[in-house]
Amino acid sequence: MLQFKLVLLGDSSVGKSSIVNRFVKDSFDEFRESTIGAAFLSQTVTIKDDDQDVTVKFEIWDTAGQERYKSLAPMYYRNSNAALVVYDITQADSLEKAQSWVHELKNKVDDNNLVIYLVGNKVDLTKDDEEKRVVDRDVAEKYAQENGLLFNEVSAKTGEGIQQIFQTIGENLYEVRKKENTTNNSNMANRAHGQVDIQLPRPSTNDSTSCCS
Amino acid sequence: MIKFTNEDLFAVWSNVSYFLNQNDLRNLALVSKQLSNEVALPNLWKKIHITKNPVIRKDQFYLDCGTSYISGYRAAIKSGDQNDIFLYDRLERLISANKLYFYHIKEVIIDEGIFSNITDGIPLIEKLLSQLVELPDIQKISVHDHKIYARYHDDIQRIPSLKYLEMLNLKCLPEMTDMKQLTDLKITFSSEMLKTKFIFSDKFTNTLTNRVKRLNISIIDSHISLLDILLLLNERVSFQNTTSLKFDFVHPYQDEENIPSEQIFDLCNQLFQLSKIQKLEMNFCCQLGHCECMEEFLELLAPNMTSLRCISLGESLYQNKGDNLLAEKFDSAIGKFLLNLPDYTSQIKELCIRHDPPLNGLGNDTVEGNYYRRRRFYEEILPELRSIEKLIVPRMLQSISLYEIIVCDLLWNGCTCSHCKKYLQLFDEYLMNHQYYSQNTGSYEDVIPPVMFGYVGDILSQRNRDGLDWDLDAFKVNPVEVFWNFHGYEQVHHFSNYECIFNENLFEPLSVCVSHFFNGYMDHLVGFLPNMKLAMLSNFYYTVSETPQYPFNEKMRRYKCIYD
Numbered sequence: 001m002l003q004f005k006l007v008l009l010g011d012s013s014v015g016k017s018s019i020v021n022r023f024v025k026d027s028f029d030e031f032r033e034s035t036i037g038a039a040f041l042s043q044t045v046t047i048k049d050d051d052q053d054v055t056v057k058f059e060i061w062d063t064a065g066q067e068r069y070k071s072l073a074p075m076y077y078r079n080s081n082a083a084l085v086v087y088d089i090t091q092a093d094s095l096e097k098a099q100s101w102v103h104e105l106k107n108k109v110d111d112n113n114l115v116i117y118l119v120g121n122k123v124d125l126t127k128d129d130e131e132k133r134v135v136d137r138d139v140a141e142k143y144a145q146e147n148g149l150l151f152n153e154v155s156a157k158t159g160e161g162i163q164q165i166f167q168t169i170g171e172n173l174y175e176v177r178k179k180e181n182t183t184n185n186s187n188m189a190n191r192a193h194g195q196v197d198i199q200l201p202r203p204s205t206n207d208s209t210s211c212c213s
Numbered sequence: 214m215i216k217f218t219n220e221d222l223f224a225v226w227s228n229v230s231y232f233l234n235q236n237d238l239r240n241l242a243l244v245s246k247q248l249s250n251e252v253a254l255p256n257l258w259k260k261i262h263i264t265k266n267p268v269i270r271k272d273q274f275y276l277d278c279g280t281s282y283i284s285g286y287r288a289a290i291k292s293g294d295q296n297d298i299f300l301y302d303r304l305e306r307l308i309s310a311n312k313l314y315f316y317h318i319k320e321v322i323i324d325e326g327i328f329s330n331i332t333d334g335i336p337l338i339e340k341l342l343s344q345l346v347e348l349p350d351i352q353k354i355s356v357h358d359h360k361i362y363a364r365y366h367d368d369i370q371r372i373p374s375l376k377y378l379e380m381l382n383l384k385c386l387p388e389m390t391d392m393k394q395l396t397d398l399k400i401t402f403s404s405e406m407l408k409t410k411f412i413f414s415d416k417f418t419n420t421l422t423n424r425v426k427r428l429n430i431s432i433i434d435s436h437i438s439l440l441d442i443l444l445l446l447n448e449r450v451s452f453q454n455t456t457s458l459k460f461d462f463v464h465p466y467q468d469e470e471n472i473p474s475e476q477i478f479d480l481c482n483q484l485f486q487l488s489k490i491q492k493l494e495m496n497f498c499c500q501l502g503h504c505e506c507m508e509e510f511l512e513l514l515a516p517n518m519t520s521l522r523c524i525s526l527g528e529s530l531y532q533n534k535g536d537n538l539l540a541e542k543f544d545s546a547i548g549k550f551l552l553n554l555p556d557y558t559s560q561i562k563e564l565c566i567r568h569d570p571p572l573n574g575l576g577n578d579t580v581e582g583n584y585y586r587r588r589r590f591y592e593e594i595l596p597e598l599r600s601i602e603k604l605i606v607p608r609m610l611q612s613i614s615l616y617e618i619i620v621c622d623l624l625w626n627g628c629t630c631s632h633c634k635k636y637l638q639l640f641d642e643y644l645m646n647h648q649y650y651s652q653n654t655g656s657y658e659d660v661i662p663p664v665m666f667g668y669v670g671d672i673l674s675q676r677n678r679d680g681l682d683w684d685l686d687a688f689k690v691n692p693v694e695v696f697w698n699f700h701g702y703e704q705v706h707h708f709s710n711y712e713c714i715f716n717e718n719l720f721e722p723l724s725v726c727v728s729h730f731f732n733g734y735m736d737h738l739v740g741f742l743p744n745m746k747l748a749m750l751s752n753f754y755y756t757v758s759e760t761p762q763y764p765f766n767e768k769m770r771r772y773k774c775i776y777d
Contacts, residue, residue, distance in 0.1 A: 040291070198704070
C-alpha cells in the first residue's frame with residue numbers, strides 16, 4: 001500500500017473539514033465548528049494499474065483556516081505529497097486567499113512533484129440561485145491552468161465531485177511514484193513505522209500450513 | 214448553620230485548589246471573577262511543565278495536580294510532525310499571554326526533545342526562555358536539554374529570586390547576586406568542568422554552605438569518578454545544611470583497581486552533615502565483579518544516617534546488563550545498607566530501588582531458581598522496613614522480564630479476567646509473527662516473552678523518564694502518554710506474509726494485562742509493608758488503604774491501580 005500526506009489549505013469557513021468529512025465518513029454536518037489547530041484522518045482509494053488494484057492511503061491533514069493559525073502553515077505542508085487548496089465559490093475573497101496559498105506552496109515547498117488541486121466548494125448553493133456565485137468558474141479554471149494545478153468545483157454537502165478529487169490525486173501521485181521508482185529503482189513497499197523496509201520471510205517451521213502449526 | 218466569611222471561603226479554596234488539575238482550575242476560573250483572580254489563575258500559572266506528549270489523566274490519583282502541562286497532540290497513533298503542530302500552537306498561545314499572566318509563574322520545566330522538528334521548535338523555546346529570564350519573581354527554570362539550557366545558563370544565574378539553580382560550570386558571574394532564596398541546587402559535571410577552577414564569590418559560597426537544602430550532583434561522563442568530584446568540591450565549598458542529597462557513585466570503567474571507599478566516605482562526611490540528610494538518592498555505577506567499592510561505602514555510610522527518611526538506591530551499568538551475579542551483588546549491598554541503618558524498622562518512609570536490566574530482557578544465568586532466590590531475598594528484607602509508606606520500583610517489569618519462565622506465566626498462565634482473556638491471546642499471535650534482530654547472533658530471532666516485555670517495560674519507563682530528576686519525586690510528576698507500536702527497537706518486524714494488526718492502540722490493553730499480573734506482587738507487598746500508602750512499580754501507580762475497600766474481580770483489595 002502506498003501512503004501519501006495530503007494537506008487541505010484555504011480560508012476559514014470554505015468547507016475544508018466538510019470535504020474531508022464527506023470523503024472519509026460520507027457525511028455532512030450543517031453546523032460544523034471551526035477546526036482547532038489541525039485534524040488528522042486517513043482514507044484509502046483504489047486505482048487500477050494494468051488490471052491490478054493498487055491501494056493508495058491518504059494521511060489527511062485538515063488544517064485550521066483562521067488567521068491565528070497562520071504561523072503553523074509551514075508545519076502543515078512540510079513533507080506533503082498533495083495539497084487541496086479550497087475556496088468558496090460564494091466568497092470572492094476566498095479565491096484570493098487560495099491563490100496566496102498556491103503561491104506560498106510553490107515558493108516554499110521544495111518538491112516539483114507536489115500535486116496541487118484547486119477546489120471551488122459549495123456549488124450546491126448556486127444550483128437554485130446562480131446569483132449566489134461570485135467566483136466565476138472560468139476565472140478559477142484559467143488560473144489553475146496557468147499555474148499547473150488540477151481543478152474542479154464540488155459540493156461537500158451533496159458529495160458532488162468529492163470522491164473524484166481524491167481519486168485523481170491518487171492516480172497522479174501513483175504515476176509520479178512509478179516514475180521515481182523507475183529512475184531510482186527504489187522499493188515502493190510500505191514504510192510504516194519509519195523502519196527500513198525489510199521483507200522478513202517466515203521460517204518453514206513457522207509455516208501455518210505445516211503439520212506442526 | 215455555620216456562616217463563612219469571604220476570607221474563610223478563600224482560605225478553603227486555596228487549600229482545595231491543590232487537588233484540582235488544570236482543567237478543573239480553568240473551569241473554576243469561569244465561576245467568578247474573584248475566584249478566578251485569587252485562586253484559579255495563580256494556581257494555573259504557578260508551575261508549568263512543557264512535555265512532548267500529553268499527560269495521562271486519571272481520576273482520583275491527583276498526579277496531575279499542582280502543575281499545568283503544555284504538551285502535544287493527544288492521540289495514540291500520531292507522527293512527530295502532528296505532535297509538533299499542537300505543541301507549537303500551545304507554546305505560541307503561552308508566549309502571547311506574557312503580559313497578562315506571566316507574573317504568576319514561579320516554576321517552569323521544559324523536557325528534552327519536545328519537538329521532532331528542532332528547526333521550528335527550538336527558536337520558539339528560546340523565545341519563551343528569553344521572556345522567562347526577565348521575570349523578577351521566578352523561582353525555577355529547568356531545561357532538560359543541556360544545549361538549550363547552556364545558552365541561557367548565564368541569564369538564569371542572574372535572576373535573584375531563584376530557589377532552584379542548575380550549574381554547568383563552577384563559575385560565579387560577577388553580576389550574580391548572592392541568591393538569598395536559593396535552596397535547591399543541581400551541579401552537572403562533565404569532563405570539561407573538571408578542568409576548570411572554582412570562581413565563586415564569598416557570598417555565593419556562603420549561600421551554598423548555609424542555604425542549600427537540596428543538592429543533586431549529576432555526572433554525565435561515565436569516566437569521571439565521584440572521588441575526583443568530591444575532591445574538587447572540598448577545595449572550596451561545603452553543604453552543611455543539605456537535607457536532600459543525590460549523587461552518582463561512579464567507579465570509572467577504565468580504573469580497574471578498587472577505588473578508596475573510605476576516602477570517598479570521609480570526603481562526604483566533610484562536605485555534608487550526614488546526620489542531617491533526610492532524603493538520599495545514590496546511583497551506583499561499578500561493573501567490576503571483584504570490586505567491593507559500593508558495599509564498603511554503604512557499610513561506612515549506613516550508621517551515620519540517623520535522620521534518613523527517604524532513600525533511593527539505583528544501579529547503572531554500561532556493560533554486563535542482565536548479569537544475575539551483578540544483580541544479586543547489588544541486591545545484597547543495598548540490603549545490608551538498609552539493615553545497617555540506625556533505626557531501620559521505623560525510620561524509612563520512602564524507598565526506591567532502581568535496577569538496570571537490559572532493554573531486551575536477555576541476561577546471563579537468569580533461570581527460575583535465581584529469580585526465586587532474589588525474590589526470597591526481598592521477602593526477607595522488606596518486612597523489616599515496616600515503616601515504608603511509599604515504595605518505588607521504576608524498572609520492575611524489565612527486572613522480571615529477565616526470567617523467561619515468569620513472563621511466560623504472565624502471558625500464558627496469568628490473569629483470567631475477561632480483559633486478559635480477550636487480549637493476552639493476541640500477544641501470543643504477536644510473538645508467532647514477529648522477529649527482532651539479535652546483535653548476539655547477528656540474525657533475526659523470534660520475539661520471545663522476555664524480549665517483548667523488556668520493550669514494554671522500557672516504554673512504560675519512558676512515561677516519566679524525561680520529567681523526573683529524582684526518582685523519589687515519582688509521585689510529584691504526572692506520567693505522559695507514550696505508546697509502543699510493537700515494532701522498531703531492535704528492528705522488530707513482522708513476517709512479510711503476515712497482515713499485521715499490532716500498533717499503538719494495543720499497547721494500553723497490554724499495560725492493563727501487566728498491571729493485573731502485578732497484582733500478585735502487590736498482594737504480597739501490602740502484607741509485608743503494613744504502613745504503605747503509595748506504590749509505583751514500572752509506572753503502575755497504586756494507592757493503598759489500611760483496609761480492603763477497592764473492588765476488583767468481585768473481591769475487595771487494599772490497593773487500586775491507575776489502570777483499574
